[in-house]
Amino acid sequence: MAEILVGACSWTDRALVASGWYxxxxRDAEGRLRHYAGRFPVVEVxxxxxxxxxxxxxxxxxxxxxxGFVFDVKAFSLLxxxxxxxxxxxxxxxxRIGRGVPxxxxxxxxxxxFASALEPLRRTDRLGTVLFQFPPWFAPEARSAAFLRECAARTAGWPLAVEFRHPGWxxxxxxxxxxxxxxxxGMSAVAVDMVQTLRTSVPPVTPVTSSELAVVRFHGRNEAWGTGSKEDRFRHEYTGAELAEWAPRVxxxxxxxxxxxxxxxxxCADAAVRAAEAMRQLLVREGLSVR
Structure with a gap:
């Protein structure tokens, strides 16, 4: 059975730093990372x-x-x-970018x-995966598939994960x-948890497209997803029942x-790290191999 690594999508978020969790x-750069890495085995950059x-x-x-600690690194927006x-x-x-096109x-x-910057992580086995999060207008069509193939060609040998924000995929x-x-x-599909009442809501499906790695990202279930400030979009306290929905899926x-x-x-504040701790305890009680 797989090893399950649970963590948060940032260790430097200002709201987390201000929450008192550290x-x-x-609370300096080195201290924050050492404290986080002493409690979780994975983090997203x-x-x-x-x-x-x-x-x-x-x-x-x-x-x-x-x-044993790994970083999932989000691809630069231009890519x-x-x-x-x-x-x-x-x-x-x-x-050298005309109308947003380089x-x-x-x-x-x-x-x-970007590749050069990740090399120290690859060399020390700290690179969990590179996350390609595509925008809502990246629709399931031929040119998008061609773009994915280009990404794969440029990143040969990298661990890759793909999250679609267009629900049509x-x-x-x-x-x-x-x-x-x-x-x-050779790309890992990213499963997502998010509010399900919007036209752009991605369904909570769990495809496993790589035998090496599967990824789940929990975005919260705020109705303001896609609008307002970052706090408006991501403010959500996961309940035990909401997390329990995902135990059999994981x-x-x-x-x-x-x-x-x-x-x-x-x-938002320490909501992500608290949810991660709760999910880890839940998965352990289910008898899964969790770090």
């Missing part, structure tokens, strides 16, 4: 979506965490077709720098085709993959 004396990560930071993250601010690019690459040379350079009739596409590309995923990452993205 004890006094552990969210900052890499907003700006290219650096090789120096990856090296520091590796040095400050114990063997997943999201709008990217000019200021998010390295200074020498700015001024020229080929810029895109190649961004890919190269997992609707009845396309589910099998989507799963086959990701399986063929168990089934653990039957088909060597490892399962369960990550909480309801990053």
């Amino acid at each position: 004890p006094s004396g552990w 969210d900052s890499s979506y907003y700006a290219l990560p650096s090789e120096r930071n990856s090296l520091l993250w590796s040095e400050r965490t114990p063997d 997943t077709g999201h709008p990217t601010r000019e200021g998010a690019l390295p200074v020498d690459l700015r001024g 020229d080929a040379g810029v895109l190649d350079e961004v890919w190269a720098r 997992w609707q009845e009739g396309l589910y099998g085709r989507t799963a086959d596409l990701l399986t063929g590309l 168990a089934r995923m653990a039957e088909d993959a060597k490892r399962v990452h369960v990550l909480f993205n309801n990053c």
